[in-house]
Amino acid sequence: MADLILAAPEIFLICAISVVLLTDVFLPGDQKNITYSLALLSLVGTAAMTAYFSVDETVIGFSGSFVADPAGSVLKIFAYLMVAICFLYSRDYLERAGLLRGEFFVLGLFGLLGIMVIISGHNLLTLYLGLELLSLSLYTLVAFNRDSGICAESAMKYFVLGAIASGTLLYGISFLYGVTGTIELQALGEHFRESDVLSLPLILGLTFVIVGVAFKFGAVPFHMWLPDVYQGAPTPVTLYVGSAPKIAAFALAWRVLADGLAGLHENWADMVVVLAVLSLGIGNIVAIAQSNLKRMLAYSTISHVGFILMGFAVGTEDGLRASMFYTLTYVIMAAGAFGMIILLSRRGFEAENLEDFKGLNARSPWFAFVMLMVMFSMAGVPPLVGFYAKVVVLESLLAVNMFWLAGSAVFFTVIGAFYYLRVVWYMYFADPLNEESLEATTDLRVALSINGLVLLALGVFPGPLLDLCVQVLS
Amino acid sequence: MDLDLPILSFLIWLPIFAAVIVLWLGSLNQAEVGKSVALAASLFTFAASILLYTGFDATTASMQFVERVAWIERFRADYYLGVDGISMPLVLLTTFLTPIVIIAGWEVIRVQPTQYFAAFLLLEGLMVGVFAALDGLLFYVFWEAMLVPMFLIIGVWGGERRIYATVKFFLYTFLGSVFMLVALIYLYLQAGSYSILDFHELPLGMFEQLMIFSAFLLAFAVKVPMWPVHTWLPDAHVEAPTGGSVILAAVLLKMGGYGFIRFSLPITPDASQALDWLMIGLSLIAIVYISFVALAQQDMKKLIAYSSIAHMGFVTLGFFVVFSVALNGNGGDGARLALQGGMVQMISHGLISGALFLCVGVMYDRLHTRQIRDYGGVVNTMPKFAALMVLFALANAGLPGTSGFVGEFFVILAAFQANLWLAFVAATTLVMGAAYTLWMIKRVVFGDITNKSVGALQDIGHREFGMLAFLALAILLIGVWPAPLVEVMEQTLGQLIEHVLQSKL
Numbered sequence: 001m002a003d004l005i006l007a008a009p010e011i012f013l014i015c016a017i018s019v020v021l022l023t024d025v026f027l028p029g030d031q032k033n034i035t036y037s038l039a040l041l042s043l044v045g046t047a048a049m050t051a052y053f054s055v056d057e058t059v060i061g062f063s064g065s066f067v068a069d070p071a072g073s074v075l076k077i078f079a080y081l082m083v084a085i086c087f088l089y090s091r092d093y094l095e096r097a098g099l100l101r102g103e104f105f106v107l108g109l110f111g112l113l114g115i116m117v118i119i120s121g122h123n124l125l126t127l128y129l130g131l132e133l134l135s136l137s138l139y140t141l142v143a144f145n146r147d148s149g150i151c152a153e154s155a156m157k158y159f160v161l162g163a164i165a166s167g168t169l170l171y172g173i174s175f176l177y178g179v180t181g182t183i184e185l186q187a188l189g190e191h192f193r194e195s196d197v198l199s200l201p202l203i204l205g206l207t208f209v210i211v212g213v214a215f216k217f218g219a220v221p222f223h224m225w226l227p228d229v230y231q232g233a234p235t236p237v238t239l240y241v242g243s244a245p246k247i248a249a250f251a252l253a254w255r256v257l258a259d260g261l262a263g264l265h266e267n268w269a270d271m272v273v274v275l276a277v278l279s280l281g282i283g284n285i286v287a288i289a290q291s292n293l294k295r296m297l298a299y300s301t302i303s304h305v306g307f308i309l310m311g312f313a314v315g316t317e318d319g320l321r322a323s324m325f326y327t328l329t330y331v332i333m334a335a336g337a338f339g340m341i342i343l344l345s346r347r348g349f350e351a352e353n354l355e356d357f358k359g360l361n362a363r364s365p366w367f368a369f370v371m372l373m374v375m376f377s378m379a380g381v382p383p384l385v386g387f388y389a390k391v392v393v394l395e396s397l398l399a400v401n402m403f404w405l406a407g408s409a410v411f412f413t414v415i416g417a418f419y420y421l422r423v424v425w426y427m428y429f430a431d432p433l434n435e436e437s438l439e440a441t442t443d444l445r446v447a448l449s450i451n452g453l454v455l456l457a458l459g460v461f462p463g464p465l466l467d468l469c470v471q472v473l474s
Numbered sequence: 475m476d477l478d479l480p481i482l483s484f485l486i487w488l489p490i491f492a493a494v495i496v497l498w499l500g501s502l503n504q505a506e507v508g509k510s511v512a513l514a515a516s517l518f519t520f521a522a523s524i525l526l527y528t529g530f531d532a533t534t535a536s537m538q539f540v541e542r543v544a545w546i547e548r549f550r551a552d553y554y555l556g557v558d559g560i561s562m563p564l565v566l567l568t569t570f571l572t573p574i575v576i577i578a579g580w581e582v583i584r585v586q587p588t589q590y591f592a593a594f595l596l597l598e599g600l601m602v603g604v605f606a607a608l609d610g611l612l613f614y615v616f617w618e619a620m621l622v623p624m625f626l627i628i629g630v631w632g633g634e635r636r637i638y639a640t641v642k643f644f645l646y647t648f649l650g651s652v653f654m655l656v657a658l659i660y661l662y663l664q665a666g667s668y669s670i671l672d673f674h675e676l677p678l679g680m681f682e683q684l685m686i687f688s689a690f691l692l693a694f695a696v697k698v699p700m701w702p703v704h705t706w707l708p709d710a711h712v713e714a715p716t717g718g719s720v721i722l723a724a725v726l727l728k729m730g731g732y733g734f735i736r737f738s739l740p741i742t743p744d745a746s747q748a749l750d751w752l753m754i755g756l757s758l759i760a761i762v763y764i765s766f767v768a769l770a771q772q773d774m775k776k777l778i779a780y781s782s783i784a785h786m787g788f789v790t791l792g793f794f795v796v797f798s799v800a801l802n803g804n805g806g807d808g809a810r811l812a813l814q815g816g817m818v819q820m821i822s823h824g825l826i827s828g829a830l831f832l833c834v835g836v837m838y839d840r841l842h843t844r845q846i847r848d849y850g851g852v853v854n855t856m857p858k859f860a861a862l863m864v865l866f867a868l869a870n871a872g873l874p875g876t877s878g879f880v881g882e883f884f885v886i887l888a889a890f891q892a893n894l895w896l897a898f899v900a901a902t903t904l905v906m907g908a909a910y911t912l913w914m915i916k917r918v919v920f921g922d923i924t925n926k927s928v929g930a931l932q933d934i935g936h937r938e939f940g941m942l943a944f945l946a947l948a949i950l951l952i953g954v955w956p957a958p959l960v961e962v963m964e965q966t967l968g969q970l971i972e973h974v975l976q977s978k979l
Binding site: 009223273361365366376381383387391394395398399403406407410411413414417418421424425428429461462463466467470 | 497500503511521545546548550586589611614615618619621622625626630636637640641644645648649652653655656659660662663
């Protein structure tokens with residue numbers, strides 16, 4: 001019974017999904033707004049369950065395969081928030097595009113369930129289970145616009161590469177199991193704290209697990225799927241793929257690397273450093289060459305992943321907190337950026353090219369300013385929250401004397417600043433390609449405005465969120 | 475004198491909130507009201523900043539008007555403000571110039587006027603923040619945030635190649651600053667807080683000092699700018715609107731100098747001493763070589779931009795000559811003279827270069843060209859304007875009786891105590907400065923009218939006369955009676971010299 005209470009939010013969510021799914025089946029096509037409302041309600045309910053059944057310290061249940069801890073609860077709450085924002089931003093767009101179908105919300109919620117299972121997974125197979133649940137929902141979501149060839153193509157790519165990555169991860173897990181005789185994270189952690197002797201199977205297992213995790217993050221050189229998926233998927237799906245699953249990727253890396261394999265940190269840290277520097281370099285440089293905003297944001301994601309991985313490479317508690325703070329703030333920024341693309345899109349017109357942002361200041365000064373905040377935050381310019389995300393990572397790097405890593409991080413940040421600046425100059429310095437005013441519903445406008453202001457507010461007062469990350473990860 | 479009013483916070487946040495109100499008025503199509511609000515806010519800020527001067531205690535070197543509230547506990551970073559004799563004059567310079575810039579743009583800015591004025595108000599608040607911040611992280615936040623409005627000012631209201639210029643400006647400054655951020659975080663990890671005053675007392679090894687000094691150098695040298703990282707400045711100046719050029723030359727460049735005197739010298743004194751030959755060399759290159767470059771310019775704004783680099787060379791020369799002065803000369807007094815010279819030069823150059831850019835702006839508004847050859851004989855049609863412009867040009871050339879003379883004289887005097895040849899090379903700038911400035915004046919202002927459009931020029935009205943006259947007054951006042959300015963910084967600089975000459979090793 002105690003175990004079931006630990007998993008109460010997950011259980012509630014799966015019941016709620018079933019209700020949403022069944023209701024949706026009986027709803028006529030023009031009343032899908034009810035599905036939307038129900039989906040949001042289930043998110044609120046799940047959040048309430050998480051808050052009510054939250055724990056003050058780490059509790060492990062289901063014979064060691066499930067864990068509830070404060071950091072997990074925080075990550076889950078953020079994941080709900082991101083999914084809710086995604087639904088909120090998407091409804092109007094989907095309606096205009098004739099895509100407002102119940103499946104979007106049901107799949108979105110299933111994906112969220114997968115994220116929650118990853119966050120709470122405490123053995124390698126539970127983690128794998130959550131990952132597959134999330135991935136399958138994402139593959140389907142990417143192909144959501146079934147009449148579009150480009151959607152189908154990117155979904156196919158995503159599926160094939162994703163399946164290989166999952167296989168790799170599973171393969172690595174099997175090696176780890178073979179070496180240690182356990183898949184439970186605590187037992188793994190104890191095993192490696194006692195003996196850090198590297199054998200060939202262990203090296204293989206470690207490498208394959210890292211590759212699997214890197215793939216889910218989209219770190220270079222396992223990033224090939226990311227730009228295609230971001231560009232090919234309908235924008236609401238890109239928004240979904242780009243936000244909440246990043247929290248899951250962080251959780252996966254945290255549970256597996258920083259928790260289970262902590263004893264082997266010295267051995268995997270170098271691999272992560274290589275991944276991080278490559279991601280920062282290639283992500284930032286290639287993003288400069290993009291003319292499609294979604295693709296540019298994909299490469300920008302890759303570069304941000306580089307920063308998140310640096311926190312893991314540090315290997316201290318501070319590094320982990322820095323990564324968590326970076327992840328949480330990054331998803332807020334990403335939501336703002338994709339929200340802006342949704343805002344500018346109209347029926348039959350995707351505002352996904354950089355050109356479409358030209359002269360936005362003349363059309364809508366306020367939303368140009370919101371996008372300016374998102375871009376400068378991503379570039380790491382104070383007083384926006386993206387700046388502190390970089391500061392905490394740099395601090396954790398310098399605390400362990402990883403100077404050249406910190407140096408390369410700031411160097412690539414400067415290179416990255418260029419393409420964020422380009423968006424701003426298109427909005428402010430160029431003449432608009434069309435003068436039409438924005439046609440967006442009030443809820444989208446309000447939500448997006450709040451999203452932008454949150455970046456500024458957290459930028460002026462980052463203290464509470466920083467303290468939260470310290471508090472839950474200690 | 476201890477006032478409990480949080481004047482510094484007021485000087486930072488009043489312009490920023492006024493900027494929000496101006497933007498809001500702009501969205502209601504109340505651009506005229508917005509302009510008036512902007513002007514009122516900037517004047518009110520200036521009036522409030524006078525309290526800083528009247529309430530300032532020149533007999534102490536410690537920080538005054540201190541405000542300290544915990545800000546980010548995770549970093550032990552505080553909202554920590556205060557001014558001493560170094561920063562107080564710079565705050566006043568900022569608040570004095572902002573209303574002038576707003577008046578300068580009053581009738582000229584047609585595109586998005588409220589955004590223009592709001593950007594300058596925002597910039598004012600952030601610039602005061604840079605000078606007043608005593609917490610490293612807070613300083614960095616203001617320092618970087620300032621790039622955003624400046625980026626927009628050049629990009630939206632600038633000239634033909636504005637996008638190239640503004641992106642270059644942003645990336646150059648950003649590249650310099652991020653390494654300073656790394657240095658600040660490193661200092662924080664060593665000192666356990668972000669307080670700049672704690673950084674001053676922090677013992678550091680020679681290698682650490684050299685690394686930190688280099689990181690600071692990158693940030694501040696770009697900002698000053700020093701040769702060879704000065705190339706963004708002529709581009710930015712030429713393309714920026716008049717107001718942008720004024721603020722850029724008058725205040726933004728001073729932040730580099732301020733950084734050297736607030737961070738580099740006291741935090742890494744031994745590295746500064748070890749590398750002073752480098753800094754002096756770069757300063758002399760800026761003074762001599764850039765003066766020759768200025769001589770060759772056809773564009774008035776570019777000429778003043780290069781002249782700015784040369785004049786800022788005096789500032790860095792004054793700051794880094796202190797070690798050789800202290801060794802060769804009569805110790806602390808000569809070194810303090812050098813620092814005073816650098817500081818006076820910063821304030822004076824802020825006023826003079828600002829005034830010259832305004833003069834170019836006045837002519838540009840009428841003929842829409844900045845090329846020297848398009849003018850000639852302006853004095854015939856615009857006598858009032860010509861009188862003022864000649865005054866500013868003479869001040870730029872370092873004429874005694876103007877503020878331009880005081881700073882350069884102090885620095886050269888101090889340099890004599892270090893090395894005769896050093897002083898000799900530095901003094902050539904007085905000749906060179908006179909050459910390029912007066913030659914420009916000769917071609918633009920004097921002579922016969924060669925161009926029909928110059929013949930049709932209207933002399934300046936009350937608005938333009940007023941803003942230039944205020945600057946002229948300030949320049950003459952400092953030139954004739956520099957004592958009030960020198961006195962407020964005396965104690966602070968004296969203590970700084972003592973601190974800097976004491977090795978941290």
